[in-house]
Amino acid sequence: MMEMEVPVMNVSQQDMELIDILWRQDIDLGARREVFDYSHRQKEHELQRQRELEEEKRLQLLREQEKALLEQLQLDEETGEYIPRPPPSTPLQSAATPLEVTQNANFTGEDGDGMSFDECLQLLAETFPLVEATEDTPVGVDTTVPAPSNSHIMMSPEQPALPQTPLSPDPLVPQRTSLDLEQAWMELLSLPELQQCLNMQMEDTLETTAYPVTNSPEVQDANYSFYPLPNLTDVGPNNVDVCPPEMLHALDTFPNVAPPDSLNQMTAKALQLNTSFSADNFCDMFYPNPILSTKESTDNPHCLEGNGSSTLSEVPNKPAFQPMDIHSLSPGDTFERCKQEVMAELPDSDSGISLNTSPNASSPEKSVSGDGSFGFSDSDMDEPDLNPGSEESDYSEMFCLNFQPDDLQPAASLLAPVGQQQQQQEKKLKQPRTEPAEETGHNKAPFTKDKQRKTYEVRLSRDEQRAKALQIPFTVDMIINLPVDDFNEMLSKHQLNEAQLALVRDIRRRGKNKVAAQNCRKRKMENIVELEYDLDSLKEQKERLLREKSQNDSNLREMKLQLNSLYLEVFSMLRDEEGNSYSPSDYSLQQTSDGSVFLVPRTKKTPVKNKNKHLSL
């Protein structure tokens, strides 16, 4: 509040400081500033009202634009999607609208989350004030993330499986909270393997779109492909693919993620609100995130060539945006699809670059993105080379860059030096187990969101990541838990290559072994608990027996005493013929089995005497 108040109030800085000091003192006493400052509250109200008015105006503008855009769109009755009407007479005309179109398509055409366009806009406006939208670079970056979506259009026919990648079946998606969705998005972005696969598959399409690349031809990483931006001249029908509406839509579901901001930014552009960021910033913002590249490439071609030489003013007017619009009209908004498209798109943008990313060719896994582990037998190569966990984390971190507002560093690192990347790759190879953050230079950037990464990693098991990377059309759960027959049947129904089969079987083996290990440990723990219980019970039993024994001993002792006293008593009553008592030292009383008692002399003659001294008690 304080920050916002300052500009409004016409008070000198000194006064403000003084007020703040006094206010803090009051606060320390448990009072709030508003309590004392009525004018302050009034000003706040005014501010709020002002903001609301601004928002209303903005929303109104947006609605008008939306209408205008909708007018430009046709509703495809078959697919229910919004399709752009016949291309505008001149490419320049659409320059301002493309973004809007995408928005419309996203919100109106395929509103899966049940929010109306206006609601979304309002939410966005509330969450990300327009002013911030222009300044918030990360936001812009995020918006670009989805760009690769067009890939599906350009994808080679050899990848029929792509649309049905395991990603889609993910049951978690619908239940995800905004945070989870963000994480999921991160996961998607962080699947180098998937990227690589897609890149390889997309190689064919590279030829179609040859974008001028500022980077040296050495750039072999598929990720870099994003950076090259298409020339304005190149921006044509192909560009339609650049901005996948699904991606934007998917992003809509991630309030925390950049998308909202991006939308804001887009709207801001559409409205031609003053955007203070320069082309350089713009480029930097987007560069950090490879995935974003496609969209950005289309958005700001200068980023590549001029490397930020162009001014912002140029950007909005450039036809480059057109592709997005058209693309936004493309169908499908499922999150999974977005992923696929994102991945697939990479190659397109790369087109200008010679990416030797073919699966087997150079070393795909060495590519910056890395670790493409295409065709690896999980057990053999996966762990050492790919270290899935690290990879994913690596990517997640990379993408985190997008969300880092002020971080331009990543862009630089990415753009730069292929050599550096190669070094990183070598590092990776040498130290496969090292954490990605340490491996990749760009990861050194300030964007260390360990928490996010951890949770994200936790959420997606290694095998799940691998399966996604290789586009296994089954869920890990199915792979592991299906009965053998069903499992084999399932495999037979899909044509999987050797790598995929190996991975599936490894996943099944590992999954079952994991369960077995869990059961084993559980049993072990249960056994331990049981043994501890037995131990306790045995200890109790021992104590009880000891107590019993001691009791018995005491009883025995007492009885012996009683017997002894009784013996003496009986002995004292005995008299010989002369009336004399017997000495206990010379005689003893003994009882036979038949119950008769004898007075037995302790000497050898006792037997004789015994008979004579028979007593009848």
Add this chain to the structure above:
DNA sequence: GCAAAGTGTCATGGT
């Protein structure tokens, strides 16, 4: 930073 607990994985042997 370290130790303990937890977890995933592999190798091995048994069913």
Add this chain to the structure above:
DNA sequence: CGACCATGACACTTT
């Protein structure tokens, strides 16, 4: 013989 399970051992992660 293959699939599965149980378990010790190891490496790594989490607490």
